[in-house]
Amino acid sequence: MKQQLEQALQQSVDMLLGESGISESVEVQLTRTKQKEHGDYAANVAMPLAKTLKMAPHAIAVKILATVQWPEAVEGADIAGPGFINIRLRKAAEAKILKAIVQAGSAYGMAEPKHIKVNVEFVSANPTGPMHVGHGRGAVIGDALSRVLQASGFDVTREYYINDAGNQIGVLAESVWLRMRELQGEKVTIPERCYPGDYIIEIARDLLQEGDDVELLAMSDEARLQWVGSRAVAANMQMIRNDLAQLGIAFDVFFSEKQLHDSGRVQSLIEKLKTDGLVYFGTLPPPKGKEIEDYQAASQWLFRTTQFGDDVDRPLAKQDGTATYFAADIAYHEDKALRKFERMIDVWGADHGGYVTRVQSAVKALTGKDQQPEVVLVQMVNLTRNGQPVRMSKRAGTFVTLEEVVSEVGADAVRFNFLTRRAESQLDFDLETAKQKNDENPVYYVQYAHARISNMIDKAAAEGLTLGEVDAVDLSHLTSDKESELTAKLMAYPETIEKAAERCEPYRVAIYLMELAAVFHRFYHDHRVIGDDVALSKARLMLVTATRQVLANGLQLLGVSTPERM
RNA sequence: GCGCCUGUAGCUCAGCUGGAUAGAGCAACGGACUUCUAAUCCGUAGGUCGCAGGUUCGAAUCCUGCCAGGCGCACCA
Numbered sequence: 001m002k003q004q005l006e007q008a009l010q011q012s013v014d015m016l017l018g019e020s021g022i023s024e025s026v027e028v029q030l031t032r033t034k035q036k037e038h039g040d041y042a043a044n045v046a047m048p049l050a051k052t053l054k055m056a057p058h059a060i061a062v063k064i065l066a067t068v069q070w071p072e073a074v075e076g077a078d079i080a081g082p083g084f085i086n087i088r089l090r091k092a093a094e095a096k097i098l099k100a101i102v103q104a105g106s107a108y109g110m111a112e113p114k115h116i117k118v119n120v121e122f123v124s125a126n127p128t129g130p131m132h133v134g135h136g137r138g139a140v141i142g143d144a145l146s147r148v149l150q151a152s153g154f155d156v157t158r159e160y161y162i163n164d165a166g167n168q169i170g171v172l173a174e175s176v177w178l179r180m181r182e183l184q185g186e187k188v189t190i191p192e193r194c195y196p197g198d199y200i201i202e203i204a205r206d207l208l209q210e211g212d213d214v215e216l217l218a219m220s221d222e223a224r225l226q227w228v229g230s231r232a233v234a235a236n237m238q239m240i241r242n243d244l245a246q247l248g249i250a251f252d253v254f255f256s257e258k259q260l261h262d263s264g265r266v267q268s269l270i271e272k273l274k275t276d277g278l279v280y281f282g283t284l285p286p287p288k289g290k291e292i293e294d295y296q297a298a299s300q301w302l303f304r305t306t307q308f309g310d311d312v313d314r315p316l317a318k319q320d321g322t323a324t325y326f327a328a329d330i331a332y333h334e335d336k337a338l339r340k341f342e343r344m345i346d347v348w349g350a351d352h353g354g355y356v357t358r359v360q361s362a363v364k365a366l367t368g369k370d371q372q373p374e375v376v377l378v379q380m381v382n383l384t385r386n387g388q389p390v391r392m393s394k395r396a397g398t399f400v401t402l403e404e405v406v407s408e409v410g411a412d413a414v415r416f417n418f419l420t421r422r423a424e425s426q427l428d429f430d431l432e433t434a435k436q437k438n439d440e441n442p443v444y445y446v447q448y449a450h451a452r453i454s455n456m457i458d459k460a461a462a463e464g465l466t467l468g469e470v471d472a473v474d475l476s477h478l479t480s481d482k483e484s485e486l487t488a489k490l491m492a493y494p495e496t497i498e499k500a501a502e503r504c505e506p507y508r509v510a511i512y513l514m515e516l517a518a519v520f521h522r523f524y525h526d527h528r529v530i531g532d533d534v535a536l537s538k539a540r541l542m543l544v545t546a547t548r549q550v551l552a553n554g555l556q557l558l559g560v561s562t563p564e565r566m
Numbered sequence: 567g568c569g570c571c572u573g574u575a576g577c578u579c580a581g582c583u584g585g586a587u588a589g590a591g592c593a594a595c596g597g598a599c600u601u602c603u604a605a606u607c608c609g610u611a612g613g614u615c616g617c618a619g620g621u622u623c624g625a626a627u628c629c630u631g632c633c634a635g636g637c638g639c640a641c642c643a
Contacts, residue, residue, distance in 0.1 A: 034586080044585055050623080057623085081586050082623075126643070163643060257643095284640055288567060298641060311569075311639090318641055325643050353570050354638040379571070380636070421579065424571055426636065428578070433592095438605065440578095440592060448605050456602050463602095511580060514590080525598090525607045566605065 001097075002041065002495055004071045005087060006030050009043055012068040016060070020053055030087075032492060036481070039078070039086035040094075040488060046083035057083025094484060095475035097491045101546040102470050109494045109553050111153035118154045119336050120146045121373075122347035123244065123251075124161040127236040128172045129195060131243055134349060136402040137427060138378045140418040140559070142347040143249045144506035145376070147557045149345075152501030157341070160251045161332060164233045165258040166325060171195065172236075173229030179204035180228075184213060197399075203235045243403045247411050248559045257328050260335075266323045269331045270301065270316050278304050278365060284312060303330075308361035330362040337367045344373035345504060347423075353377050376504050379426045381418075386432050409434040412560045416443035419510040419558050442514050446551065447563050449517040452524065453548040454564035457541070460530050465537055467545060477539040482523040486543060489519045493550050497557070506558070513554045520547050 009028040017026070026048055030041045046061040053060060061079040070077070073093030078086050101108045122142025125135045143158070150156045175194040179201050182188045190196075207228060216224055237254070244250070260266055273279045283299045302313040303326075316327040336344050344363075348355070356375045363372050383390040383400060390400055406414050413434045420442060421427055433440050460466065467473060478487070493512070500508040529540040552562045 029583095031585090034589090038586075042586085047585075047623080084586070166643060168643065287639055295640075300641065315641065320641090324641080329643095350571070350637050352638085352643095356570080377571070377637090425579080426572070430578095433578095441605085442591075444605050445591085448603080452603055452606085459602050507580095511590090514580095518590080521606055522608090524602085528602065530602050566603075 001073065001089075001491060002030055005041055005074070008068055008070055009045065009064065009085070012064045013045055013049070015067055016049075016053075016063055026052070032495075033086065036485075038080065038084070039088040041087040041089075043085040043087070044083070046079075046085065050083070061085050091479070091484065092476065094487045094491065095478060098475060098487060098542050098546045099470050099473075101490060101549050102467070102542060105549060106553055106556070108549060109497050110151050111494075111498065113155070114153040116154050116343065117157070117339075117341045118149055118343040118345060119157050119159055119339075119341040120149065120345045120347070121159045121161055121336075122146075123240075123249075124163065125240060126163045126168060127233045127240065128168050129197060129236065130199060131240055131402040133381045133383050133400065133402055133405055133429065134378075136247065136405065136414065137381050137418045138347050138349060139244060139247060139249055139402075140415050141376065141378055141423055141506060143247075144415075144419055144509070144558050145345070145347070145504055147559065148497060148500045148506050148509060151497050151557055154343075154501070157253060158251045159253040159255055162233070162237065162254055162256050162258075163325075164230075164256055165261050165328065169229045169233060169258075170225060172232050173225040175200050176204050176207065176232045177224065177228050180208055180213075180216075183208060199236075199239065203232050206235065207231055243401075243406070246403065246406050247415065255332065255335075257332070260328050260331050261323065265335070266328050266331045269334065270323065270327060273303060273316075273365075274301075278307075279316065280304065280313075282313070284315070303362065303365075305358050305361035305365070308364040310358050310361040314358050314362075326358065326362075329359060330366065333359065333363050333373060334366045337363070337369070337372075345376065346373040347376045347378060350377050350379045350424075374504065376423050378423045381427045381429050384428060384430045387430065390431070405431065412447070413441060413443050415558060416446075416510060416560050417441075419507050420514070422505065422507050442510075443560060444566070446513045446517045446555065447560070448566055449520045450548055450551045450555065451563050451566040453520075453544045453551070456529055456544060457548070458564075460537070460541055463530060465530060465534070465541065467538065467541055470542070473538050473542050474535055475539050475542060477533075477536045478543060480527065482519075482526050483540075483543060486519050486523045486547060489516050490546055490550050493554070509554055509557050513551065513558075516547070516551060516554070520544075520551075 006028045009030075013026060013028055026045060028043055028045050030043050033039055033042045046057040046064065049055075049060050050057045058079060061083050064085065065077055065079070068077075073089050073096075075088045075090045075093075077088065080086050120142055122145075123131075123135060123139045125131050131139070146156050146158050171193055172195060175190070178188050178190055178194065183201070183204055194200075210231070211227065216227065219227065270279065279301055281299055282302050283297050284302065286295055286297065298319060300315045300319070301317045303316050305314050306312060314326055315324055317323055333344065346359075356377070359373065360371065360375075363369055383405075408431060417429060417434055418427065437444055439445065478484070493516075496508055496512045500506055523543075527540060529537060529544055531537050555562050
């Protein structure tokens with residue numbers, strides 16, 4: 001609908017510009033009006049045109065309206081204020097949308113396939129321990145974003161990058177191995193650098209069942225740590241998958257960093273870059289304004305990322321000659337490009353914010369693509385209980401895992417809460433508030449609307465009132481403000497999905513659903529659906545059926561359940 | 567010191583690729599259940615949109631500077 005109107009206006013505007021011999025074009029952008037006196041949609045084109053045409057905005061608006069060919073759905077248009085064009089839609093046209101919704105069902109709001117491959121990389125928590133709440137927020141946002149992009153017609157692959165290489169895995173292996181010795185009755189001291197936590201002991205216990213203790217002792221240190229490390233990673237990944245499953249999140253691809261190294265891909269990439277002259281052996285200046293105790297200037301292999309927009313060149317190899325995390329990461333992103341993903345979206349924690357430019361620079365150098373990956377930075381979660389900050393310390397054992405939070409407050413409440421705010425604003429998450437099933441918890445507000453309608457439809461059916469043939473329902477009975485307000489809101493759903501997908505902002509769907517639920521609840525209080533007037537009842541039944549459908553579709557995009565009873 | 571994010575009602579947040587009188591929820595106060603679910607609704611009150619300049623017909627929105635909070639800043643991931 002919105003697009004049709006924009007096209008109609010655009011034609012008229014282009015014609016006007018053509019007459020005046022102006023070649024530059026001005027794009028028509030419609031907005032939904034905030035007040036109903038302003039009609040259903042508003043266009044402000046006349047104002048920016050005032051300058052180029054050297055005419056008063058009002059006069060321009062008059063000219064536009066004189067030539068515009070409205071689609072049938074438009075009742076009329078007025079000029080208001082300094083030069084707004086306000087468009088009113090026919091009631092009948094508005095009502096048609098209800099039939100479309102009921103007939104489309106779960107497909108309402110889904111765009112046509114775009115045949116564009118998008119890779120969404122998210123979570124990618126290190127496989128060295130349980131996930132915390134911050135990971136959970138990224139997980140929920142990444143998952144909802146994937147769903148929104150799918151609804152918007154993209155071909156989405158959800159991907160998890162497993163950081164199963166590097167020092168941390170060695171530390172993990174050491175931590176587990178020491179616990180294995182301890183479980184065998186040996187007296188061991190666990191060094192400070194090792195991971196604490198009971199899950200390490202559990203992994204150690206499981207591995208003792210699996211591996212022959214004597215054989216392990218006979219191995220070289222390196223071989224043994226390999227053996228333990230790979231199994232510990234697998235165990236942690238299983239734990240992470242379970243926690244994600246509890247939140248309703250699954251992945252299409254798990255991509256191993258270790259394999260990237262083992263297969264020689266990282267090394268060959270570095271060699272290729274050397275050949276291309278994008279790598280040189282040099283020394284970086286020490287970072288300014290930050291004191292580093294044991295700073296030692298050293299020459300190393302540096303990638304000329306500055307040529308592609310970065311602030312400094314970045315090292316590809318460490319002092320010991322092994323590749324840096326960055327080197328592997330650009331090999332990984334190159335791989336995504338080779339797999340023909342037109343868009344790569346990375347959902348990262350805010351603590352990786354400083355990493356964005358260098359990866360984008362590297363990707364640009366390798367593929368020529370600008371602004372890839374598109375990075376969604378998810379800000380921190382401040383966990384509180386009754387307003388008191390929950391101190392997170394791994395050492396003190398007061399660490400709260402994602403699994404604990406989900407178990408305590410429930411997946412729906414966790415997901416919805418994480419999705420009601422923009423990713424880039426910090427989130428206060430109170431355990432007690434999220435647990436309460438009251439009006440402080442927006443998830444229930446939306447779900448309640450869904451349950452209410454479900455109940456109503458059941459009740460109507462019990463009294464012999466059903467929709468029957470959709471085309472036979474006479475929607476002209478829907479005449480009140482509340483009814484058209486609700487219809488208008490339903491019509492805005494596809495636009496909301498589109499915008500959310502375009503800007504990678506799934507929270508828009510959550511905000512929309514809260515607004516839709518509010519409009520519905522207001523309608524509910526003013527109007528009875530089931531009544532003596534069968535024709536009216538049917539029309540309203542159609543309205544609430546469509547409303548329930550949109551609530552369900554939206555909740556599904558957020559991965560939140562749609563209860564029929566509460 | 568530099569870079570990124572944030573600053574809107576007492577609290578939590580929308581509104582931010584410029585548009586009409588800045589909106590919700592919670593908390594406060596006052597109302598609405600013999601009628602389809604009161605996990606709901608209606609009303610009242612609550613604002614120097616961090617501060618100061620600038621651009622513009624028009625700024626919460628764009629630009630500059632400052633203030634406050636968060637995150638980050640070689641050889642970790």
